[in-house]
Amino acid sequence: MKVIRCRDKAEVGKAACAYTLQAMMQPDAHIAITGGSTPKEMYEYLVPLVCDNPAFSHVQYYNFDEIPQVGEHEGLTMQALRSLFFTPANIDEKQIHILNEKNYMECEAALAAVGYLDYVVLGLGKDGHFCGNLPHTCTFDDDTHAVACDLNPTLYNRIKFLSGSDENKMPDAYVTMGPRTIMRSKQIVMIVNGKAKAEIVKRALWGEITAECPSSIFQLHPNFILILDAEAASELTL
Secondary structure, eight states: OEEEEESSSSHHHHHHHHHHHHHHSSSSOOOOOOSSSHHHHHHHHHHHHHHTTTGGOOEEEEEEEEEOOOOOOHHHHHHHHHHIHHHHHHHOGGGEEEEOOOGGHHHHHHHHHHHHHHHHEEOOOOOSBBBTTTOOOOOOOOOOOEEETTSSSSHHHHHHHHTTOTTTOOOEEEEEEHHHHHTTTEEEEEOOSGGGHHHHHHHHHHHHTTSSSSGGGGGGGEEEEEEETTTTTTTTOO
């Protein structure tokens, strides 16, 4: 594991942008990117460099999870990725490979056909989750799969919150690339910001490797890079 400590989230974003650009410059680039608030600064640096740039017209993009919304054309993850990156960077639809509840069972075969992902950039949840792999919802042997939203009360409430507290929009299940799928990636970059993540950073990446803390599996990846700000690194003694 390589650890890159930054002063603040702007510096984290710049470092994550550099790694993402490096991956995109490879001649056969298949990358999965993340939504949410953590990568906001990364995309602010990335968009001006990528927008309408023919040097990146070969890059193939993937979402690694999706929470469908009843009555909506696309789920929450794809909506976020379009807002943060695909639309402002003017990415061609032919470069976007959408994972959703209709095609998730075909995902592993599609990834196998291209040698799996070259690069993944993702965040870390306060409970140690990554992608849609939450504690008590997955095993380390899981490939891309669906997770019932009513599997447990904690999960139900989380999906309800993400759905704007509107139960009418809540899906029966969401889909995610599993731990085994993500671990097949050639390079994984995790970005983490803020004091609230300090404890889980230490537990996930220096504690016991267990499905109770899904991100702990990254301790076993040969090319895993952790980029975090000073607050997120405050519990570390390295």
